[in-house]
Amino acid sequence: MTYTPPAPAIVDDIVSKTKFDANGLISAIAQDTKGVILMLAWMNADALRETLLTGRVCYWSRSRQSLWRKGETSGQQQHLIEARLDCDMDAVLMIVDQTGVACHTGRRSCFYHGVTPDGLRDTAQPEISTKELYGH
Amino acid sequence: MTYTPPAPAIVDDIVSKTKFDANGLISAIAQDTKGVILMLAWMNADALRETLLTGRVCYWSRSRQSLWRKGETSGQQQHLIEARLDCDMDAVLMIVDQTGVACHTGRRSCFYHGVTPDGLRDTAQPEISTKELYGH
Numbered sequence: 017m018t019y020t021p022p023a024p025a026i027v028d029d030i031v032s033k034t035k036f037d038a039n040g041l042i043s044a045i046a047q048d049t050k051g052v053i054l055m056l057a058w059m060n061a062d063a064l065r066e067t068l069l070t071g072r073v074c075y076w077s078r079s080r081q082s083l084w085r086k087g088e089t090s091g092q093q094q095h096l097i098e099a100r101l102d103c104d105m106d107a108v109l110m111i112v113d114q115t116g117v118a119c120h121t122g123r124r125s126c127f128y129h130g131v132t133p134d135g136l137r138d139t140a141q142p143e144i145s146t147k148e149l150y151g152h
Numbered sequence: 153m154t155y156t157p158p159a160p161a162i163v164d165d166i167v168s169k170t171k172f173d174a175n176g177l178i179s180a181i182a183q184d185t186k187g188v189i190l191m192l193a194w195m196n197a198d199a200l201r202e203t204l205l206t207g208r209v210c211y212w213s214r215s216r217q218s219l220w221r222k223g224e225t226s227g228q229q230q231h232l233i234e235a236r237l238d239c240d241m242d243a244v245l246m247i248v249d250q251t252g253v254a255c256h257t258g259r260r261s262c263f264y265h266g267v268t269p270d271g272l273r274d275t276a277q278p279e280i281s282t283k284e285l286y287g288h
Contacts, residue, residue, distance in 0.1 A: 022269045030272060043179050043192055051187025056179055056243045068267060100275060101265040103255050107192045109263040119239050127245040129237040131204060133158045136166060139236060 019071045019096040027068045031061050035106040041076060043107040046094055046118060054094075054118035055126040057084075059108065071096045073112060090149040092116040117143050155207045155232040163204045167197050171242040177212060179243040182230055182254060190230075190254035191262040193220075195244065207232040209248060226285040228252040253279050 022030070036042055040061065046054040057075040059067065063083055066074040073094035077084040087093030098111040119126040122142030130139040158166070172178055176197065182190040193211040195203065199219055202210040209230035213220040223229030230248040237244050255262040258278030266275040 020269050022267065022271065026269070026271050030267060033272070045181060045189060045192065047187075047189060051183075053181060053183060053189070053245050056181065056192075056238065099267040100263040101267070101272065102192065102262040103257055103259075103264065104262070105265065107263075109189050121239055123239075126238040126240070127236040127243075128239065129241065131158065131166060131235040131237070133156050133162070135158065135162050136169070136237065 019098060021069050021071055024069060027065055030068065030101075031065050033105055034061070034064060034101065034108075035104060036061060037106065041078075044073075044075060045107070045109045046073065046112050046114070047109065048114050049097065049111060052125055053127055054112070054114055054124070064108065067096065067110070068099065073110060087115060090116075090120075092118065092149070094118070117149075120146070120149070122146055122149060155234060157205050157207055160205060163201055166204065166237075167201050169241055170197070170200060170237065170244075171240060172197060173242065177214075180209075180211060181243070181245045182209065182248050182250070183245065184250050185233065185247060188261055189263055190248070190250055190260070200244065203232065203246070204235065209246060223251060226252075226256075228254065228285070230254070253285075256282070256285070258282055258285060 041058045044059045045056050060076040063074045063076045073086045075084040093115045094112040100109045117124050122144045123140045128138050128140045129136045177194045180195045181192050184190055196212040199210045199212045209222045211220045229251045234247040253260050258280045259276045264274050264276045265272045
């Protein structure tokens, strides 16, 4: 299954119906084709529009205050297979084809701090070093 | 697999390490045991603490500005199987045992507005009426 981008006018209509918060953002969840939740990040209207138009996932980086084309530095891109907005139109779920790993720590998923009776324990280890990911 | 709550002091330690935003909230994703993303909602420190201590999922309702013990009106409760925080400690993923449906529309998942070349199209239908869910 592959993602077929709607025409620009249809993307604009979808973006216009999306309920961005006071900061102009929605939550965006990336899930791989096996059902693993890779990460949660943020999108403004421009990021959502670009993602839906191109099929390549683009977030809004709150720390850098700029568009964040996932993988532009690390090469670990996300390509859209399917996108669904939620009942309130204020969150988007994306099924993606993830190149390599999603987490900046080198882990496949960002959700690795597992709650156990002994406190937080890592549920996964890095698959690639940050040096390989970012060259430093 | 079932969730074993940590002792209160350990839960307090986990909550103290969690990075709540300017509104005192984190994003919380509920996923069922088959990998289906059911919903995305919000938790403040009290909601996260109650969820981790009791194993029954409690959110913070932004619209009602109160704790929201999922299913308290509809009966559609969520019981924790596993909880993991993300790399930045500002989002939580919960694998849950969902009674019935997660969405207030009667659908299993809130993420049903599918993006298609023709615009948004429902990807799922209600499994139960809102009358049955809420008695009105």
